Amino acid sequence: MENKIICAIVFLIGLMLLLFQQAKAQPTIFKQPLSPRIANYDIDVRLDTEKKMIYGREKLTWFNKTGDVITELQFHLYWNAFRNNKSTFMIESNNSSDIDEEDWGFIEVDKINLLNGDDLTSKMEFIHPDDDNADDKTVFRLLLSSPILPDQSIKLNIDFTAKIPQSPIANRAIAEHEYFFISQWFPKIGIYIDGKWNCHQYHHHSEFFADYGVYNVNITIPEKNIVGATGIEVEAKNNGDGTAIHSYHAEDVHDFAWTTSPEFIEVKGKSQDVNIRILLQPDHKGQAQRHLEAAKVAVEYFQNWYGDYPFPNLTVVDPRRNAMASGGMEYPTLITAGTFYGIPEGLRMVEMIIIHEFGHNFWYHLVASNEFEEAWLDEGINSYCENLILADHYGPIGNLIDIMGIEISDWQFSRLQYLIFPDLDPIVQKSWEYYSGNSYAVNAYQKPALMLITLQNYLGKETMQRIMRAYFERWKFKHPKTQDVIDVANEVAGQDLNWFFDQALFGTAVLDYSVEKIFTLEVKKNDGYDFMFSVQEEDSSATDTTKVDVTNEKMSKNLETDSVSLKSDADSAKTSQNMYYSGVDIRRLGDFKFPVEIEMTFENGERIREQWDGLDLWKKLRYTKATKLVSATVDPDHKIPIDINFTNNSRTVKSQSKGINKLAIRFLFWMQLLLDQPEFLNAFTGMGFNL
Numbered sequence: 001m002e003n004k005i006i007c008a009i010v011f012l013i014g015l016m017l018l019l020f021q022q023a024k025a026q027p028t029i030f031k032q033p034l035s036p037r038i039a040n041y042d043i044d045v046r047l048d049t050e051k052k053m054i055y056g057r058e059k060l061t062w063f064n065k066t067g068d069v070i071t072e073l074q075f076h077l078y079w080n081a082f083r084n085n086k087s088t089f090m091i092e093s094n095n096s097s098d099i100d101e102e103d104w105g106f107i108e109v110d111k112i113n114l115l116n117g118d119d120l121t122s123k124m125e126f127i128h129p130d131d132d133n134a135d136d137k138t139v140f141r142l143l144l145s146s147p148i149l150p151d152q153s154i155k156l157n158i159d160f161t162a163k164i165p166q167s168p169i170a171n172r173a174i175a176e177h178e179y180f181f182i183s184q185w186f187p188k189i190g191i192y193i194d195g196k197w198n199c200h201q202y203h204h205h206s207e208f209f210a211d212y213g214v215y216n217v218n219i220t221i222p223e224k225n226i227v228g229a230t231g232i233e234v235e236a237k238n239n240g241d242g243t244a245i246h247s248y249h250a251e252d253v254h255d256f257a258w259t260t261s262p263e264f265i266e267v268k269g270k271s272q273d274v275n276i277r278i279l280l281q282p283d284h285k286g287q288a289q290r291h292l293e294a295a296k297v298a299v300e301y302f303q304n305w306y307g308d309y310p311f312p313n314l315t316v317v318d319p320r321r322n323a324m325a326s327g328g329m330e331y332p333t334l335i336t337a338g339t340f341y342g343i344p345e346g347l348r349m350v351e352m353i354i355i356h357e358f359g360h361n362f363w364y365h366l367v368a369s370n371e372f373e374e375a376w377l378d379e380g381i382n383s384y385c386e387n388l389i390l391a392d393h394y395g396p397i398g399n400l401i402d403i404m405g406i407e408i409s410d411w412q413f414s415r416l417q418y419l420i421f422p423d424l425d426p427i428v429q430k431s432w433e434y435y436s437g438n439s440y441a442v443n444a445y446q447k448p449a450l451m452l453i454t455l456q457n458y459l460g461k462e463t464m465q466r467i468m469r470a471y472f473e474r475w476k477f478k479h480p481k482t483q484d485v486i487d488v489a490n491e492v493a494g495q496d497l498n499w500f501f502d503q504a505l506f507g508t509a510v511l512d513y514s515v516e517k518i519f520t521l522e523v524k525k526n527d528g529y530d531f532m533f534s535v536q537e538e539d540s541s542a543t544d545t546t547k548v549d550v551t552n553e554k555m556s557k558n559l560e561t562d563s564v565s566l567k568s569d570a571d572s573a574k575t576s577q578n579m580y581y582s583g584v585d586i587r588r589l590g591d592f593k594f595p596v597e598i599e600m601t602f603e604n605g606e607r608i609r610e611q612w613d614g615l616d617l618w619k620k621l622r623y624t625k626a627t628k629l630v631s632a633t634v635d636p637d638h639k640i641p642i643d644i645n646f647t648n649n650s651r652t653v654k655s656q657s658k659g660i661n662k663l664a665i666r667f668l669f670w671m672q673l674l675l676d677q678p679e680f681l682n683a684f685t686g687m688g689f690n691l
């Protein structure tokens, strides 16, 4: 008995010691893993701020949870995109600038060995799975001397040296004076999925795809510097030689980025259960509150609407001026914003970017889709959320721009961009296979955002939010595909929405319904058989009133052959009031078929709404009433932002085209003025920002 107690005590002490050691070796934030921790990294990295170089040693522990026997591994070396002008990235970017030798960047693997010492460096081989570009060195494979069996793991040590690319080629990672943003910076394993490696080259218009894991990263930097990074800082130690080591720990993340500068101003706040830390540039000190407020708004909306953000903190980095290549970016628990000195309050660029980038922590990080192959799953869904949040928080009108009497909402801005290339490519396509960078942007961001707003208006906000929550809940810490979104939507909405998704995601058809014709005719009873019509048609050549004689017989015949819907006002017909025969012809000008509402307004204030499934090429609506038809509008509640032409959505019996043109000219004038501002253009077209 006593022996048993002693044994138990010894066992418990042993267990406690073990747990203590483990806890020390690997601090934990969460009680249990939230993700399949497949790719785990312990990295020591030193930054040489003078040479703009980083020196790293990475210990990778990779678990084979694929069910297959793995005989090779594949890795990304993203910074080799900036090695020279022969990389796939540089070729795709059409960058014609003369690049100074010192501006190029690179990443070199100095040595790879198994933890037991076996040197595998000679087993590295550059591959280019996406094109035949033998000069591209952004992906390599490593042939293994012995395979990794299912449920086994491999531990590798990788020594690497890398140089930070400089402007004008810098993209995401950048060194500008003493500001450094370090992303896509370490040898990173691809994903083994669907029976093969998915490890794409670095493309000019593409983002990323990676497995979850635990990261322990020790960053050595000048002691005067402030650091921001993915995860939480667990220790900061001064080395006594002018440098300091900042140790970060992150769990259930699929990437790790960091930044450092001696100039950062730290601003702290809290939103719900999330600690917010803003790292601001000194010249943007006056915008501290704006940044903090936007981050709070983002956290609150996403948690209230879509689900739990299970991390304790969020860091928002404000890039230095001339370093906008690192602006508008998302990394797990760390995002970058972007602003400029003196930005007006009514230009909500800061707010839009912070809300957008935080949103990525849901649709890129917590739900980790393949951004190389289906960018819309992240950028498109996220742009849709950003649109909704801006509209809900800042109001439906002018929520993005509200200055000098100009009011532009986020959805309107998305639509302006969508209209540049509405039908060049389908949304679902590999990022580098779009017609152009603009077409990629439209199909990754704006078109899916507008499609989802359209779907929300069709299904109702409540149903759409249930779909989004279900999608998030079901697919967090997994790698969903387009079909998974469709399946969740069909299931939650309780209806087959394939007709919509087929057109919206896989086709290039555009949506355009127009009021083709509108008229109202005064009906005067003549001699019992003949009618005298007074015609007033809204047509450039038909604004005059003309009179037409038509026989009763002729009229009935017309009505039959036209298959129109004729509604008559029976009560008024019995009286001696003048009667009016009115009509509206609606046309479907695009191949995208979608149900539409049409609203008719009559002179006595009466409004009639008609539903049309929108399938045929046209529809005629006819009415006989004791009042004149005044106007007709397709989509009167503006529920269909993907309609490519709003100017033909409504017609009045008396032309108002002059007024509309004047408004249109004023709008275009202001848009032109805004787009001429380089900072504005940078901010909103993605030329400077990554978003």
Ligand SMILES: [Zn+2]
Binding pocket: 356, 360, 379, 382, 690, 691
């Ligand atoms: Zn984005």
